[in-house]
Amino acid sequence: AQSVTQLDSQVPVFEEAPVELRCNYSSSVSVYLFWYVQYPNQGLQLLLKYLSGSTLVKGINGFEAEFNKSQTSFHLRKPSVHISDTAEYFCAVSRDRDDKIIFGKGTRLHILP
């Protein structure tokens, strides 16, 4: 079975500062990894995904994530955040592209002015 651990429930960061949201996963098989963003009172939007290939994945809105198989991590980074990045971020894993997705509990990114 797969599981996802998001190490921080909330991350406060000043505007224009860099941010890293941490994610570790557990699985006995190869997995696909995702980061989703959820703005207040909205559904889920895919930020980026790792299916195979390069371990550095670039997504939308300037976000990127690095797959580290040895550390079973998939941390999300952005070099400079904006107030519009205020949202809940979910790390997720699945065994296949259309298999059930297992989500972490989420990290709330709070941008300070």
Next chain:
Amino acid sequence: DAGVTQSPTHLIKTRGQQVTLRCSPKSGHDTVSWYQQALGQGPQFIFQYYEEEERQRGNFPDRFSGHQFPNYSSELNVNALLLGDSALYLCASSSPTSSTDTQYFGPGTRLTVL
């Protein structure tokens, strides 16, 4: 091209009632998955439908049931509603024949049980 659509947007029910939520998949997608997102939590997988059959099921009681129609749209039914069923219900669609595509999520239906 419309993405995944869900109806209704919001719904208020009382304990013991039954509810039906609807989902239309993205064009070209034939697989529909349902997730429940309680307040402050990550989404949890309920079940997945493919070729009008339930293909996978998460850890949800039999009060949660579903259906998929020949046009690939899907319904989620919840019987004997409990207060704890209050949540955002998300539908996602996908296609197993795609080599790079993954699941697309709809905007969700927010269910409040009073």
